[in-house]
Amino acid sequence: MASQEKIGVVGAGLMGREIALVFALAGYDVLLCDRTEESLTQAKDRLDQIVEKGIARGFYQAADTVGALNRITTTTDLGRFKDREFVTEAVFEREDVKAEVFVRLDGICAPACVIATNTSTIPISVLAAHVSAARRANFIGTHYFSPVSRMRLVEVMPGFDTAPATLELAMRLCRAVGKTPIAIKDVPGFAVNRLLHVLMIEAVRLVEEGVATPEDIDTACKLGLGHPMGPFELMDATTSSLCLQAQEIMHEAYGERFRPRPLLKQRVRAGLVGGRGKPGWRTPRPS
Numbered sequence: 129m130a131s132q133e134k135i136g137v138v139g140a141g142l143m144g145r146e147i148a149l150v151f152a153l154a155g156y157d158v159l160l161c162d163r164t165e166e167s168l169t170q171a172k173d174r175l176d177q178i179v180e181k182g183i184a185r186g187f188y189q190a191a192d193t194v195g196a197l198n199r200i201t202t203t204t205d206l207g208r209f210k211d212r213e214f215v216t217e218a219v220f221e222r223e224d225v226k227a228e229v230f231v232r233l234d235g236i237c238a239p240a241c242v243i244a245t246n247t248s249t250i251p252i253s254v255l256a257a258h259v260s261a262a263r264r265a266n267f268i269g270t271h272y273f274s275p276v277s278r279m280r281l282v283e284v285m286p287g288f289d290t291a292p293a294t295l296e297l298a299m300r301l302c303r304a305v306g307k308t309p310i311a312i313k314d315v316p317g318f319a320v321n322r323l324l325h326v327l328m329i330e331a332v333r334l335v336e337e338g339v340a341t342p343e344d345i346d347t348a349c350k351l352g353l354g355h356p357m358g359p360f361e362l363m364d365a366t367t368s369s370l371c372l373q374a375q376e377i378m379h380e381a382y383g384e385r386f387r388p389r390p391l392l393k394q395r396v397r398a399g400l401v402g403g404r405g406k407p408g409w410r411t412p413r414p415s
């Protein structure tokens with residue numbers, strides 16, 4: 129078998145840790161970096177849970193998962209990325225936070241290393257401006273969907289200066305880890321988030337107008353449209369704060385049709401954002 133690329137993932141949160149897992153399950157050697165040992169331990173615990181559940185449900189063979197988990201090395205030292213050949217950034221969805229990571233990676237990684245970003249809304253060419261002109265040929269967007277271990281789509285976006293070989297490599301690696309990549313033009317929100325947030329904004333508007341409850345709207349989407357989860361369950365799973373951020377970026381880019389609803393803004397300011405253990409639209413406040 130031809131030697132596989134050495135993979136790096138920066139950010140061990142909801143997306144990064146599972147991106148690391150899918151590469152490791154496909155046999156790749158993965159280095160996963162985050163700022164603190166605590167977040168790395170949390171990530172490993174969560175991956176253990178995902179794998180355990182996956183084995184019980186017949187998605188994975190127990191023997192394969194032991195090897196896969198062993199193929200993920202964790203570190204808080206980005207300096208160790210100098211031997212990596214394909215690095216995916218999956219840190220907080222803010223340009224300044226991502227920019228800091230790109231500047232550092234650009235200085236550490238070999239010239240041939242490809243840097244991919246898992247941004248969901250920020251244009252790739254805007255993020256590519258934070259690496260050197262030479263690196264921009266090796267810079268690309270690969271947008272995974274949550275939960276990454278289960279969702280098969282990856283949107284792949286070349287920026288203005290991305291080389292065709294970088295696009296080919298990204299598409300090949302996505303397929304090698306069992307995903308279905310689609311090549312998308314580099315616009316804010318790409319394709320999926322533009323579709324998703326139109327639905328989410330209208331769902332919140334229905335609640336504001338008292339037309340239906342979040343629970344009934346989720347039921348409507350599941351039983352009437354065949355969606356696996358309703359928009360409020362999905363906002364809770366991905367967090368309302370991340371949804372608001374995405375809508376703000378797309379509102380700035382496209383105007384009125386993505387203006388975040390006042391109720392969503394108010395709930396985020398009140399801390400009702402969802403996510404694990406936090407109250408959301410459908411997850412109750414602790415009594």
Ligand SMILES: C[C@H](O)CC(=O)SCCNC(=O)CCNC(=O)[C@H](O)C(C)(C)COP(=O)(O)OP(=O)(O)OC[C@H]1O[C@@H](n2cnc3c(N)ncnc32)[C@H](O)[C@@H]1OP(=O)(O)O
Nearest residue numbers: 181248272273274275278279321324356357362365366370
């Ligand atoms: C934010 C980004 O830019 C864009 C996005 O990622 S948008 C999100 C797109 N994702 C979706 O629409 C996923 C919708 N969900 C599904 O299709 C189904 O739940 C599924 C196929 C993932 C799993 O189905 P199924 O196995 O029947 O459900 P279930 O076992 O209950 O769910 C698996 C786990 O994934 C979690 N989950 C489901 N969707 C999630 C999501 N979008 N984000 C985070 N967690 C999610 C569930 O809470 C559950 O967690 P647990 O293992 O701790 O209990």
